[in-house]
Amino acid sequence: MLAIEADALRRTYTSRTGWFRPHRTETEAVRGVTFEVAPGELFGLLGPNGAGKTTTIKMLNTLLLPTSGTARVFGHDVARDPVAVRRRIGYVFGGDRGLYDRLSALDNLRYFAELYGVEARGQKRRIAELLDLVGLTGRERERVEGYSRGMRQRLHIARGLLHHPDVLFLDEPSIGVDPVAARDLRRTVADLTAARTTVLLTTHYMAEADELCDRVAVIAGGRIRALGTPDSLKARVGDRDVLDIEVYGAGEDALERIRRIPGVRGVSVAERGTAQTLTVQTDRGTEPLAPVLAALDGVRIGRVAAREPSLEDAYIAIVEDAALPQRVEVTE
Template sequence: MIEINEVTKKFQDKKKSITALKHVSFTIGKGDTVGLLGENGAGKTTLLRTIATLLEPTDGSVKVGGYDTVKNPDQIKRKIGVLFGGETGLYDRLTAKENLEYFASLYGMSKHDTKVRIDELARMFGMRDYLGRKVGGFSKGMRQKVAIARTLIHDPEIILFDEPTTGLDITSSNVFRQLVHQLKRDGKTIIFSSHIMEEVTMLCDKVAMVHKGELVYHGQLEDLYAQENSRDLNFIFMSKLVRGDEYHAS
């Protein structure tokens, strides 16, 4: 479903070149739910943006559903839903409903399908009371709910979430987690980054760990637990960062 092959991404900062990703390679299968772990600046968001066709790799390639992210970005964009932390992509002057209708139109959805889908998502996220209000006056949590609905409006096959529960209260976070379980049952392919280890252990079958732009582990959570002789993902993650001489992707 997603093939990441020797991806390197460099950015030019004034006179200095910064390498955000270094020869990253792994494959994500259809229906996988993968937790992307790494400290701030490790390269998680760069990797997600590369998969989403928003960044081109400096070297290497990414294929999504058989399509190359550089050569065939339009075909890929129809298949994916993307939400990056802190970037809701919403228009403040429009109501929540108008925002969702606008993004649905970009995907060529009919008015009937759009109405049905908005009703479904509004019920799921408890947004019915403020669908008709302008997004500019929303709290961070309310905006995040609408942003998640925007990500899912076209029922994508592949969903990329970057810190999706940022700004959500406990109840809304639990609703999101229930949503991920439903998406898994529907056979969706999901990648999401999170600093909440409990969230990853609850929702993910696999994890990918990135440190300083390099992949240090990719595989089944259960295999990682067995390898490290522990089920404490936070301890395992910190331990892998400390053991700098043993970094390797499984």
């Protein structure tokens, strides 16, 4: 039996504007999403803001009803049998919500254990196991208000696991977390899958998805644009070279000049404090450095490095192509 089955899921939101002449607007957030997750698999759902990731997760964990399509968790329909689904799942979201700051971690877990219906005689042992799993043993009697963001996120994961869920939904758990805490979170998530817990993870951090996920799906515009293993998605840009250029103040006009260079397949910019990292994808063997630097004439340039394509490069290419009509490609 599959852990998660999503079949042609759709979700449409309706809004009204105006008073005397009300106008009704429909927004289709999720447009026919289909995928499957096997028991014990760590499945990544990647996409830009507004792509439909969180809406999809909320339909799968019964917080939203699908407008059409079906979804099942271990055979239980999310619309027809939501209580059975909730018994099988845990939900962890990024941010500071969902915990009581003036209580200790131990008291938080005791409280949620009661809400989740964990048997009283097993609560002490279960809480101790989870505190050890997430690395909070010895800090459990401290108030949560004194916890770092990373410690809070690990406590969120412990809360979501109290009732032994078969499926754990992790919605951007490492958002706003420093690199050291993010590394600890990744270790905790890896331990979950080693214990055969099925995990559905959404994240904006491609290195995190590449390290953790057995398979990933890229969603953009409410549709699945690509689905497969991280290596299979990276193979989509295997015929490209990548340049990373540190620049200061590169404007849209400079980027447009680079896009017009023959052989350039993609251009993206990431802010890095006062600098920017300009990533240029080109057809392999085109030697683009000289024309790219010429296009950046007048822009201050720092470090320049060539490298092999990563999952992030594949993700950017997939998202940039999302505006074009295309079919879902499944590669294992």
